Amino acid sequence: MNKETLLLYFIMGSQDTDKDPAEVLKQAVAGGITCFQFREKGPASKTVEQKEELARELLAVCRSHSIPFIVNDDVDLAVQIGADGVHIGQGDEPASSVKKKLPAHMIVGVSAKTLKEAEKAVQDEADYIGTGPMYATTSKDDADEPIGPEGIQDLRKFGITLPIVGIGGITEKNVKSIMRAGADGVSLISAISRAIDPKEAAQRLRQLAQK
Numbered sequence: 549m550n551k552e553t554l555l556l557y558f559i560m561g562s563q564d565t566d567k568d569p570a571e572v573l574k575q576a577v578a579g580g581i582t583c584f585q586f587r588e589k590g591p592a593s594k595t596v597e598q599k600e601e602l603a604r605e606l607l608a609v610c611r612s613h614s615i616p617f618i619v620n621d622d623v624d625l626a627v628q629i630g631a632d633g634v635h636i637g638q639g640d641e642p643a644s645s646v647k648k649k650l651p652a653h654m655i656v657g658v659s660a661k662t663l664k665e666a667e668k669a670v671q672d673e674a675d676y677i678g679t680g681p682m683y684a685t686t687s688k689d690d691a692d693e694p695i696g697p698e699g700i701q702d703l704r705k706f707g708i709t710l711p712i713v714g715i716g717g718i719t720e721k722n723v724k725s726i727m728r729a730g731a732d733g734v735s736l737i738s739a740i741s742r743a744i745d746p747k748e749a750a751q752r753l754r755q756l757a758q759k
């Protein structure tokens with residue numbers, strides 16, 4: 549995958565907004581996001597049928613603007629709807645077995661915050677690593693303790709060259725620190741999904757992420 553794709557990586561499910569998710573996504577796209585992850589998760593998320601319906605609606609928005617559409621956790625859904633890729637965490641199916649199920653063109657992103665996890669992701673031929681939480685977050689119930697941008701710096705210091713996005717608590721105030729630590733992009737939910745004006749928020753975040 550082209551690492552520029554990761555510059556402003558927006559993640560959202562219906563639980564992350566009080567508005568119509570498709571409208572929020574359209575505004576985020578207009579503001580300059582470069583990638584989207586559908587993450588329908590947690591107690592306020594949708595049932596299986598509703599989840600697929602929303603996934604297809606959001607996929608159509610991304611397709612009409614050539615924005616890659618990644619599905620979080622749900623490999624079967626990703627294949628079923630023809631998504632561009634999947635994102636899997638340490639508690640999910642291993643990347644090596646996920647890769648075997650997917651056509652070669654599909655992107656596989658892996659969450660990794662330790663050197664060991666990152667090296668495993670490299671070995672499994674992941675396309676990128678999501679590292680975090682960078683800072684405290686209210687968007688993930690079971691989030692670990694924040695590791696800060698130093699977590700990315702360390703992975704770079706130990707020779708990880710795979711594209712990396714920082715995730716967790718990223719706002720306009722700390723985007724630059726994440727990029728300076730060696731990230732290829734920032735991945736965020738609430739800074740866009742709960743912004744009063746998601747388009748303007750995305751525009752400002754994109755400007756800050758750009759080196």
Ligand SMILES: Cc1ncc(COP(=O)(O)OP(=O)(O)O)c(N)n1
Nearest residue numbers: 620635636637638659678679715735
């Ligand atoms: C880009 C990106 N990075 C990390 C994550 C977190 O994945 P995971 O640890 O599996 O947690 P859930 O998102 O599944 O709750 C992510 N989704 N995206």
Ligand SMILES: Cc1ncsc1CCOP(=O)(O)O
Nearest residue numbers: 685687688716717736737738
């Ligand atoms: C999915 C995920 N993984 C680690 S932190 C996080 C949530 C990020 O959400 P926000 O950008 O609102 O802090």
Ligand SMILES: [Mg+2]
Nearest residue numbers: 621636637640
């Ligand atoms: Mg996961």
